[in-house]
Amino acid sequence: MENILENCCRAADxxxxxxxxxxxxxxxxxxxxxxxxxxxxxxxxIMADDIAEAADITSISKALVINMGTLNARTVESMIAAGKxxxxxxxxxxxDPVGAGASSFRNETAKRILENVKIAILRGNLSEMSYxxxxxxxxxxxxxxxADEKNDPVSVAKKTAAKYGCVAxxxxxxxxxxxxERVTRIYNGHPYLSKVTGTGCMTTGLVGSFAGSxxxxxxxxxxGIACMGIAGEIAYxxxxxxxxxxxxxxxxxxxxxxxxxxxAEKARLEEK
Amino acid sequence: MENILENCCRAADxxxxxxxxxxxxxxxxxxxxxxxxxxxxxxxxIMADDIAEAADITSISKALVINMGTLNARTVESMIAAGKxxxxxxxxxxxDPVGAGASSFRNETAKRILENVKIAILRGNLSEMSYxxxxxxxxxxxxxxxADEKNDPVSVAKKTAAKYGCVAxxxxxxxxxxxxERVTRIYNGHPYLSKVTGTGCMTTGLVGSFAGSxxxxxxxxxxGIACMGIAGEIAYxxxxxxxxxxxxxxxxxxxxxxxxxxxAEKARLEEK
Amino acid sequence: MENILENCCRAADxxxxxxxxxxxxxxxxxxxxxxxxxxxxxxxxIMADDIAEAADITSISKALVINMGTLNARTVESMIAAGKxxxxxxxxxxxDPVGAGASSFRNETAKRILENVKIAILRGNLSEMSYxxxxxxxxxxxxxxxADEKNDPVSVAKKTAAKYGCVAxxxxxxxxxxxxERVTRIYNGHPYLSKVTGTGCMTTGLVGSFAGSxxxxxxxxxxGIACMGIAGEIAYxxxxxxxxxxxxxxxxxxxxxxxxxxxAEKARLEEK
Numbered sequence: 001m002e003n004i005l006e007n008c009c010r011a012a013d014x015x016x017x018x019x020x021x022x023x024x025x026x027x028x029x030x031x032x033x034x035x036x037x038x039x040x041x042x043x044x045x046i047m048a049d050d051i052a053e054a055a056d057i058t059s060i061s062k063a064l065v066i067n068m069g070t071l072n073a074r075t076v077e078s079m080i081a082a083g084k085x086x087x088x089x090x091x092x093x094x095x096d097p098v099g100a101g102a103s104s105f106r107n108e109t110a111k112r113i114l115e116n117v118k119i120a121i122l123r124g125n126l127s128e129m130s131y132x133x134x135x136x137x138x139x140x141x142x143x144x145x146x147a148d149e150k151n152d153p154v155s156v157a158k159k160t161a162a163k164y165g166c167v168a169x170x171x172x173x174x175x176x177x178x179x180x181e182r183v184t185r186i187y188n189g190h191p192y193l194s195k196v197t198g199t200g201c202m203t204t205g206l207v208g209s210f211a212g213s214x215x216x217x218x219x220x221x222x223x224g225i226a227c228m229g230i231a232g233e234i235a236y237x238x239x240x241x242x243x244x245x246x247x248x249x250x251x252x253x254x255x256x257x258x259x260x261x262x263x264a265e266k267a268r269l270e271e272k
Numbered sequence: 273m274e275n276i277l278e279n280c281c282r283a284a285d286x287x288x289x290x291x292x293x294x295x296x297x298x299x300x301x302x303x304x305x306x307x308x309x310x311x312x313x314x315x316x317x318i319m320a321d322d323i324a325e326a327a328d329i330t331s332i333s334k335a336l337v338i339n340m341g342t343l344n345a346r347t348v349e350s351m352i353a354a355g356k357x358x359x360x361x362x363x364x365x366x367x368d369p370v371g372a373g374a375s376s377f378r379n380e381t382a383k384r385i386l387e388n389v390k391i392a393i394l395r396g397n398l399s400e401m402s403y404x405x406x407x408x409x410x411x412x413x414x415x416x417x418x419a420d421e422k423n424d425p426v427s428v429a430k431k432t433a434a435k436y437g438c439v440a441x442x443x444x445x446x447x448x449x450x451x452x453e454r455v456t457r458i459y460n461g462h463p464y465l466s467k468v469t470g471t472g473c474m475t476t477g478l479v480g481s482f483a484g485s486x487x488x489x490x491x492x493x494x495x496g497i498a499c500m501g502i503a504g505e506i507a508y509x510x511x512x513x514x515x516x517x518x519x520x521x522x523x524x525x526x527x528x529x530x531x532x533x534x535x536a537e538k539a540r541l542e543e544k
Numbered sequence: 545m546e547n548i549l550e551n552c553c554r555a556a557d558x559x560x561x562x563x564x565x566x567x568x569x570x571x572x573x574x575x576x577x578x579x580x581x582x583x584x585x586x587x588x589x590i591m592a593d594d595i596a597e598a599a600d601i602t603s604i605s606k607a608l609v610i611n612m613g614t615l616n617a618r619t620v621e622s623m624i625a626a627g628k629x630x631x632x633x634x635x636x637x638x639x640d641p642v643g644a645g646a647s648s649f650r651n652e653t654a655k656r657i658l659e660n661v662k663i664a665i666l667r668g669n670l671s672e673m674s675y676x677x678x679x680x681x682x683x684x685x686x687x688x689x690x691a692d693e694k695n696d697p698v699s700v701a702k703k704t705a706a707k708y709g710c711v712a713x714x715x716x717x718x719x720x721x722x723x724x725e726r727v728t729r730i731y732n733g734h735p736y737l738s739k740v741t742g743t744g745c746m747t748t749g750l751v752g753s754f755a756g757s758x759x760x761x762x763x764x765x766x767x768g769i770a771c772m773g774i775a776g777e778i779a780y781x782x783x784x785x786x787x788x789x790x791x792x793x794x795x796x797x798x799x800x801x802x803x804x805x806x807x808a809e810k811a812r813l814e815e816k
Contacts, residue, residue: 028300028572029307029319035573035741040788044687045741046643047573050616053649060646072322072346074616099318102332105325143316195528197307197317243525244312253787256739300572301579301591344594344618371590374604377597415588467800469579469589515797516584 004184004271008223009260011215016042016259020062020212024205025049025079027069027098030198033252034067034205040256041227043209054078055085063212064091066117067201068109069098076109083117092120092211092220096204100124101131114164121211121221122160123169123204126153133159143194144172154183154272167217171203175225179218186222187268188229190236195244196251203228206255222269230266231255276456276543280495281532283487288314288531292334292484296477297321297351299341299370302470305524306339306477312528313499315481326350327357335484336363338389339473340381341370348381355389364392364483364492368476372396373403386436393483393493394432395441395476398425405431415466416444426455426544439489443475447497451490458494459540460501462508467516468523475500478527494541502538503527548728548815552767553804555759560586560803564606564756568749569593569623571613571642574742577796578611578749584800585771587753598622599629607756608635610661611745612653613642620653627661636664636755636764640748644668645675658708665755665765666704667713667748670697677703687738688716698727698816711761715747719769723762730766731812732773734780739788740795747772750799766813774810775799 021044026034031047038045048057051074058064064086066079086093095117100110110132113119122132127148131137133156138145153176161168161180169177175186193199207224211217228251235250293316298306303319310317320329323346330336336358338351358365367389372382382404385391396404399420403409405428410417425448433440433452441449447458465471479496483489500523507522565588570578575591582589592601595618602608608630610623630637639661644654654676657663666676671692675681677700682689697720705712705724713721719730737743751768755761772795779794 027319029303031573032304032576032741036788036792039739039741046646047571047614048643048647049614050649052617053615053647056647056649070319070321071325073324074618099320102318103320103325103328105322105328195311197304197311243522244308244528245521245524248308248524249521249789249793250787252789252792256788299591301575304576342591342593343597345596346618371592374590375592375597375600377594377600467583469576469583515794516580516800517793517796520580520796521793 004219004222005267005269007219008226008267009263011210011219011223012258012263013260014215015209015213018213019044020209021046021060022063022065022208022212023048023057023061023082024065025054025075025082026065026067026201029069030201033198034201036252037202037255038205038209040252041206041209041258043212049075049078051078051081054082058082058085058091059089061091063208064093065204065208066093066113067096067098067204068106069201071106071109079113080116083113087118092217093117094121094123094204094208094211095119096201097124097128097132100128101137119164119166120217121167121169121207122164123171123207123221125200126151126156126170126172129160129168129170130156133163167221169221169225171200171225175229177218177222177225182218183272184222185270186226186229188226188233190232192236192240192247193232196248199228226267226269227255227258276491276494277539277541279491280498280539281535283482283491283495284530284535285532286487287481287485290485291316292481293318293332294335294337294480294484295320295329295333295354296337297326297347297354298337298339298473301341302473305470306473308524309474309527310477310481312524313478313481313530315484321347321350323350323353326354330354330357330363331361333363335480336365337476337480338365338385339368339370339476340378341473343378343381351385352388355385359390364489365389366393366395366476366480366483367391368473369396369400369404372400373409391436391438392489393439393441393479394436395443395479395493398423398428398442398444401432401440401442402428405435439493441493441497443472443497447501449490449494449497454490455544456494457542458498458501460498460505462504464508464512464519465504468520471500498539498541499527499530548763548766549811549813551763552770552811553807555754555763555767556802556807557804558759559753559757562757563588564753565590565604566607566609566752566756567592567601567605567626568609569598569619569626570609570611570745573613574745577742578745580796581746581799582749582753584796585750585753585802587756593619593622595622595625598626602626602629602635603633605635607752608637609748609752610637610657611640611642611748612650613745615650615653623657624660627657631662636761637661638665638667638748638752638755639663640745641668641672641676644672645681663708663710664761665711665713665751666708667715667751667765670695670700670714670716673704673712673714674700677707711765713765713769715744715769719773721762721766721769726762727816728766729814730770730773732770732777734776736780736784736791737776740792743772770811770813771799771802
């Protein structure tokens with residue numbers, strides 16, 4: 001078993017060498033930031049959500065990111081068609097179940113996606129992942145509810161990974177990534193990241209960029225999440241005192257300077 | 273009758289204590305900025321526009337913001353369903369009739385919304401509000417037309433407030449807020465705000481954040497609009513000489529530093 | 545025949561005098577940047593894509609921009625309805641065939657638009673324009689594929705201009721604009737522009753702003769493209785070392801300071 005930190009550092013360089021095309025079916029709130037984060041880390045985004053081309057675009061891509069942030073009946077079908085195509089041709093699928101637990105439409109859609117598409121990496125907050133693990137939740141919109149903070153992220157992540165046969169990642173004050181057996185906890189990040197919309201979606205876009213670069217899924221999830229955490233720390237140091245607009249831009253700046261060397265200096269990972 | 277300035281200062285602190293969930297059905301042009309403004313002022317945004325969940329999301333929210341910036345047949349139904357649910361459970365509805373007067377589709381949609389949903393706060397520019405007040409207008413797109421500038425905003429706002437039984441707010445060089453009887457004029461703001469798309473939509477998002485914080489609607493409208501005006505002044509002083517991209521970011525920065533103390537220093541309100 | 549540089553300088557001032565309303569039916573990934581670029585250069589954007597109002601909005605506009613970045617069945621019909629109305633009343637149509645060649649849905653849609661709407665200016669990258677010229681292509685998503693770089697942009701642009709009877713513009717390391725006879729090559733720009741999503745879409749928005757200002761189409765295309773190139777150079781000098789987030793903002797800043805004088809200093813055009 002190799003060291004997760006070394007693997008992540010190599011991954012941070014590899015994504016820039018490979019520049020994988022990452023197909024995203026994502027929400028319209030944060031889509032611009034997701035695309036710019038994918039470019040910033042060294043990959044190439046393509047957003048296409050019509051059923052008439054979703055599977056075709058997946059066919060030319062190296063990873064598929066599905067994000068249900070602003071779900072609608074039209075794009076759900078595209079998510080499933082693209083996901084099935086990805087499974088058929090061996091393209092990894094990263095799924096961000098935004099707001100799972102918050103409405104029955106989201107719950108049913110998450111269920112349909114998970115039943116019809118084999119997910120490689122599932123990334124959500126503790127409320128969303130608790131819901132998908134089958135626990136009782138009290139979701140307040142798209143953020144983790146206080147009530148759900150009683151759940152232990154390591155055990156929820158393990159349960160989710162086992163249930164769906166995937167790498168499960170729970171982001172929060174400390175992030176958790178597991179393939180069901182190995183567990184890494186990531187101590188990078190900054191609370192100010194929650195003052196900018198879409199840092200979760202951007203993280204999922206980064207995870208997709210790593211997943212499309214011929215990197216194992218456990219490393220891809222860890223590297224993508226740590227990358228956003230490191231960017232948040234650098235951005236806060238530089239612009240936290242100015243305000244959330246400048247911090248937002250500084251996050252993208254920091255992602256655009258990410259590489260193996262910076263990763264090695266800044267990452268704080270603990271594998272159990 | 274309390275002083276409107278004192279009420280607004282208290283409101284600026286209250287929104288950060290309450291952190292209300294604000295459900296927005298808004299346009300895809302400025303949605304990211306709207307979400308980031310809502311976060312910056314201390315509230316929490318959720319964007320959801322599918323008919324399958326619109327009412328459910330309203331049910332867990334403290335305010336509903338409806339903005340018809342990029343109207344389409346699909347989301348009109350969601351706006352009405354969400355609005356009816358909001359009325360049923362006592363969640364205040366803030367309506368931004370973007371481009372009312374500019375196309376018959378927008379005119380009919382505004383009419384349908386106003387007939388089916390009881391609005392708490394209506395915020396628009398002078399062209400849009402003149403149209404809704406029943407005056408003749410000559411709208412040029414989404415900005416106030418020169419021809420409509422002949423109308424007196426105080427009388428248009430009063431007419432609109434009376435017609436729809438709501439707080440009416442007209443933004444412009446000087447902003448006007450009225451509940452039909454009390455009238456506040458807001459002298460904050462900067463013309464450069466019109467060089468960034470969506471400052472009107474962001475203002476409506478701020479108004480929704482205040483409206484969801486257990487604040488009376490007249491204060492909520494005044495506080496939200498003044499907040500954007502103050503942010504525009506601070507941002508222009510800091511970044512106006514650099515360009516409209518930096519100014520845009522500085523507006524969000526300024527909103528993220530808003531509180532009762534800053535409000536008290538900067539607000540220029542006159543109640544008649 | 546007047547000097548293209550002089551014409552472009554005059555155009556840069558004229559767009560601010562005219563402040564034309566530019567109707568855009570564009571993708572949701574980069575729409576905010578497109579609107580802000582149009583404002584920054586001195587025009588006024590309006591985004592409206594529902595079939596119930598597309599033609600009405602075109603009727604009050606001075607230019608129509610059609611961009612197929614995130615194509616869907618609903619908006620294709622609006623593009624065609626708006627395009628036909630534009631042709632009827634003499635409003636110039638600028639078409640950005642994003643991803644033409646990348647999926648059959650995009651190919652068929654581009655074909656339908658070009659068959660039903662008379663285009664004034666067609667702007668794309670070398671892969672997209674090679675596809676539309678009828679050449680074999682190997683498109684990798686929304687960027688020019690390496691294989692397609694063997695094609696000569698001048699000959700592809702001339703072929704496209706002749707085929708569709710329009711001004712054809714191909715952006716790349718060096719940009720090419722032709723009306724079929726006159727050819728201008730633009731040496732402005734910076735490779736870092738490709739690290740921000742939507743600089744192509746923003747360029748098309750700028751071209752639309754010039755096209756709506758009573759400027760001939762050959763000058764409008766040249767001025768719009770050179771404007772983005774110049775902005776990229778200024779932005780890179782100022783913020784390239786910081787990262788792609790700051791560079792993105794600096795591009796908008798630079799567009800907002802564009803005028804005939806700055807254009808004259810910075811433009812590097814060569815007419816053949």
